[in-house]
Amino acid sequence: MFARPIRVKSNTAIKGSDRRKLKADLSTAFPSLSADELSELVPNKEELNVVKIYAHKGDAVTLYVLHKNPLFFELEKRLYPTVYVLWRYPALLPTFMTWPPVLQKMVGGADLMLPGVVVPSSGLPDVKHGDYCSVTLVNNRAPVAVGTAAVSTGEMHSLGMKGRGVCVLHTYMDHLWAFGDKSGPPSLPNAECDGQEEYEEEYEVNEMEMEEEEVVEKCVEEEQCPGETVTDQACSGVDALSLAEQEEEKGDNEEEDGNQDDQKMPQETMDALLLQCFLHALKSKVKKSELPLLTSTFLRNHMFACCPSGKQIDIKKSSYKKLSKFLQAMQKQHNLVRMKELTKGVESIVEVDWKNRQLRSFHVPEETEGEVAPVQDEGEGTSLYHPPEITTMYSVSSRLEPLFLDVQKRKGTILQPAEVKHLVTEYVKKNELVDENNKNYVTVDPILCDCLLERSEYQEIGSLKWDDLFSRTLGRMQECYQIVYPGQRPIQKKGHIEPIDIAVSSRGSNKKVTLIKNLEVYGLDPAVVATALQHRVQASSVLQPIPGSKDKVLVQIQGNQIHQAGNLLLDHYQIPRKYINGLEKAPKGGKKK
CATH class of the missing domain: 1.10.245.10 (SWIB/MDM2 domain)
Structure with a gap:
């Protein structure tokens, strides 16, 4: 729940009576803590602050902060320890073990799914639904996540280790962790694992299962940018775990310098990744026939496709924060593109400087060189399109x-x-x-x-x-409905998904025009579809803004083209027929492909 920035409401020193109450509540919630340990966590004479915050979904949370580190957070009258506490007392909560790459998903807001749980020789911990639990990695006994059990241990076995295992509330590298001193987890050898090598075969199988079955805990906001996926900061967090031993051997001063560098690196890395994907997309994806091109479509269909395997674009983790600011920098500083607001509030790339020295000198990475130049289909899309899973x-x-x-x-x-x-x-x-x-x-x-x-x-x-x-x-x-665009996190929305609507309208002198809308819902670029359809029927087409609809445009093409539009969507783009309205209005006797 702290995957996105938090907002501080108040920060006050705790009163003596509240300090005693907190210590009593902790003793009740965590009976394994001794009196000395409680006094260490809630000292009598040291300043302990109560910080009231709001999570990004509006949840009111109370933090108890000691020496600038949040030790516990209270949600719905229930106290939870942070990773800072669990690094001092790793056995405080029942623990589930998983693989290092899963940490990326949890930092992004996902729960721990049962296919991703590594079952040690001693078996799973005995928990009931709603019990406190923590999550560790196979190569380190220091917890990296805190949450509650989604089901009991018995149900985990009866479900065949399928479904949700731990409802994750807080992780290492999230914004609650960043509220503290941003230190890394200690290196605590895991007695259950003699080495990660013996788990390699099982890991390959589990990783495949997790790709199919992992479900994101929180519904992402409907207006969320498609780039808001699991961050590179999380990837660097996995690397930080493997380097924990080396960092501990360094002096205190070196450790502080290293921590500062770690905070800078994800932003610099994301900036470099954005520039690489931007140049890659311009050089191998975007064609002159596609311009003008909606900026959101450029990001979704082109830049994401050029992202190297193992990495994911997250603009909010860059220094630009927003796609519009990044593209403005590409326009002003590098003179690579020219943008224009063709419709109110909707920016498009209207021009690309193909002779720009930086663009011409850019070399497509070898890793994806075989994927960046798909065969063109006579104007029917210059990049591979995969329909979303609905x-x-x-x-x-x-x-x-x-x-x-x-x-x-x-x-x-x-x-x-x-x-x-x-x-x-x-x-x-x-x-x-x-x-x-x-x-x-x-x-x-x-x-x-x-x-x-x-x-x-x-x-x-x-x-x-x-x-x-x-x-x-x-x-x-x-x-x-849940819609999953290739390479992006699932998006869940209430109600029915809007179908692609094809209709025929009359203009002056009884001329017919075909109107197509809602292409954006299925990840289709209206400009690309209009060009492809224009090549098929040899008729002119235009794009028109839809009144009252943000970032949506209407494709208008001369004549009654329902047959050809239907064939293009069904055969070329493989959109299921049930998500297309208006096919029955095609003229009788029309040619079928």
Whole structure:
């Protein structure tokens, strides 16, 4: 929850009575702490500050800070230790072990998924749902994350180590950690691991599974820039773990200098990565026929595609902070591009200086040289396009909250259909509601009655078929969707995804024009689609801003081109037919490809 900047509301010294209360609360929450350890964490005579902050989602959090380091944070009247405390007392919480690359995902706001958990020879720690737990890496016993168990240990095994394992709240390298002295974790050898080599084969398998199954804990903001992904700062954090032993051997002064350099490096590295991807995209992706090109499309479809494997672009971790400022620097300092606001509030790249010395001298990195020049398809896109993965999901409504209360799924929790079915099945089994005479039916208890039945059905229906039970449950949840663009974090939004809309309109003298909108929702550049369609039908096309819609434009092309537009979207871009409206309005007898 501290993956993005926090806002400080107040910072005051703690009162004597509050100090005693804090010590009592810590003793209750963490009974393994001795009296001496409690006195060390909450000293009587040293200044201890209470800092009230707001996380980026608006959550009110209280920090207890000693010697400039946050030791504990209080969320919803529950105290949690920070990594600074866990580095002093690594055995304070039950611990789950994972691989170093997973830290990148957790720093970006993701939970720890069970496929990413390394099971030691002693087995998993015994935890219940909601228990405190920490996360360590296989090469170091120093915790790097704090959270709560998503399920009990028994459920982890029964689920086949699939799904969410730890709901991560705070990690090394996040903004709560940065509130302190920004020191690195100590090097604590892991007794369970004789060496990372013996886990290499298992790691390769687990890493593949994590790529398929990892689910981001927080829904990213709908207006979030596509570049806001897991940061290079997290990557440097993984490297910092492996260098911990070397840093400890240095003197105190050298350590301080090294820490300052570590803070500068991610920003400088990100600046260099942005410039490399920018030049790479201009030299091998962007063509003159694409201009003018929306800046957001340039980032999403071109710069991301030029990012070297193992790295990810995060503009907020650069010195520019915003895409517009970076492009302005490229325009003013390097004279590489010229930008213009073609529609109000929407900037486009309208010109590229192809003869610029810096651009001409840039060499495409060998690592991706084979990928940067895909075969052109007669104007139908100068870069490889992969349609996004779209998944229908469901949000828990206030009416259904009692049904999911036992598994802590509150109002607003977003679930996949299979997860809803599993939780409903578990509820029925736990409460022994399966009809003894006919196992195809489920007895309706008071909670199911209130959640799923209409008032007129209260006295009439005493049982439901399994299929009816699931369909009624999904029908009373709010439909959502998750969309995953290639190489980016999943985005979850409420409601139905907007389909691509194709319509025909009449202009003066009864001339027909075809209008296409919502291409941006599926990661398509309207300018590229318009050019490709123009080449297919040999007719003129224009782009028009959509009134009241931010960063969206309408493609208009002469004539009734529904057939050709449909074929382009279905065959070339592989957009599923169910996400395209208006194909039925094509003229009868039109040529089919």
